[in-house]
Amino acid sequence: MKVLVAVKRVIDYNVKVRVKPDNTGVDLANVKMAMNPFCEIAVEEAVRLKEKGVASEIVVVSIGPKAAQEQIRTALALGADRGIHIETDEEVQSLEAAKLLKAVVEKEEPKLVILGKQSIDSDNNQTGQMLAALTGMGQGTFASEVVVEGDKVNVTREVDGGLMTVALNLPAVVTTDLRLNEPRYASLPNIMKAKKKPLDAMSPADLGVEIAPRLSTLKVEAPASRQAGIKVADVAELVDKLKNEAKVI
Amino acid sequence: MSILVIAEHDNSSLKQATLNVVAAAKAIGGDIDVLVAGENVGAIAEAAAKAEGVNKVLVADNAAYGHFLAENLGELVAEVGKNYSHILTSAGTTGKDFMPRVAALLDVAQVSDIIRVESADTFVRPIYAGNAIATVKASDSIKVITVRPTGFDPVAAEGGSASVEQLDVVKDAGLSSFVGEEKAKSDRPDLASAGIVISGGRGMQNGDNFKMLEQVADLMGAAVGASRAAVDAGFVPNDMQVGQTGKIVAPQLYVAVGISGAIQHLAGMSDSKVIVAINKDEEAPIFQVADYGLVADLFEAVPQLEEELKKVL
Incomplete structure (x- = not known):
């Protein structure tokens, strides 16, 4: 079974985000970039499926600037077999990303597509669901467990109030949540080997998709900051303040 | 429109x-x-x-x-x-x-x-x-x-x-089916809409200690939440997680117990009207957003809180 994994290059999750002084966006100049954490979980899940003998080949795809090939190489070092880079310097929004991935799905015909549930930059939580709709596949979003059985996949999902399990016909789309697995680190020999794994580059035009953003960002601001209040000496003072000053109990 | x-x-x-x-x-x-x-x-x-x-x-x-x-x-x-x-x-x-x-x-x-x-x-x-x-x-x-x-x-x-x-529109795509669910049963208010939320973090040390928070919550009619650290450590189930990747809450009163205040957690609760932090580490970032901070060992402070609340509620 072939598994397709989509990964995104984003700001490293340890970097403190700073809004540009002119309010046009977030300052990404000279900032450390990395694979989106939810995408790392997607790669890890695919690799585990291969280790279990469920997946036979893992193809990893990324959309973005030339530098996104670093994240594809990372995925190859973690165990993916082959990379596809859809190169563009333009801002790609969720709907266009889903259309590009749909074109890749039609070419590669994977049985399972795994994506992160959201990227930590735009926080949209859309691309996997949109891809599923455009390709007519079922979806298991916010997955905490993925079990492939015959021509179906059972996905346990993290939902409000607990967990829910759905069975999906294959091919299907899965989006990962935090507790699906704990991603491994790439070993040095695997990082070296990954450099020799095949990586195809193509443009959105090669896939017949026009990048035409429907959303425009008018401004980006820093959130209103909250001021630290006071320290209370003991529990009695705390309860007194809550009752008589804040009047919330 | x-x-x-x-x-x-x-x-x-x-x-x-x-x-x-x-x-x-x-x-x-x-x-x-x-x-x-x-x-x-x-x-x-x-x-x-x-x-x-x-x-x-x-x-x-x-x-x-x-x-x-x-x-x-x-x-x-x-x-x-x-x-x-x-x-x-x-x-x-x-x-x-x-x-x-x-x-x-x-x-x-x-x-x-x-x-x-x-x-x-x-x-x-x-x-x-x-x-x-x-x-x-x-x-x-x-x-x-x-x-x-x-x-x-x-x-x-x-x-x-x-x-x-x-409407008589029936759309059954035939792509998916329901297998089962595990929903946490609770008589407490729903976390996302509760007027008061009391949350525990890694400082709670284990799941059993959350009972202390539940007792306080029941006195105040509050929901009980947790930080990602507490969920990842397996103390409590994921649906209790407050934060960017969990529930976003904005109650009248938010009480953070043993929570250091990672950005991820603050993103889920910093719109609360009044924030209380109880933590023994006075340098914890949670104090930078708290209206009322109490530097104390939570294992002493929470039982005291329960006693004090019983007097006034």
């Missing part, structure tokens, strides 16, 4: 988040219809019809929608919603699941998790885990939007008298 709001419910009651979404729809302006899709949802439709500002309630009552499978709901909402200018739902896990399918089927963009309406086509939403706030303009003819409930004060649950209309 005409706005379609997709109700959030659990087949037994209408979730309060729906009233927050109707409030967002009112801020956009125009006729507001509410779609209730589910199984045996007659009473929920009646409840939605009483909400302030609702024009008409559309009901899609079928087993195909009973478990809110995104494949079926997506087709239904795209079909019913195609003649509206805006389609809105709550950014809960159900809305996040089906709504992007609706947008893709209609070939329009989705604006996720809005916290403010600037105009009929311009919306404000947090990005980068709440570390930046973006103002976004949508150019599509149909605006597909998920709403963060805490961004909008709910409309009144009573007083409206909308008409109720049954």
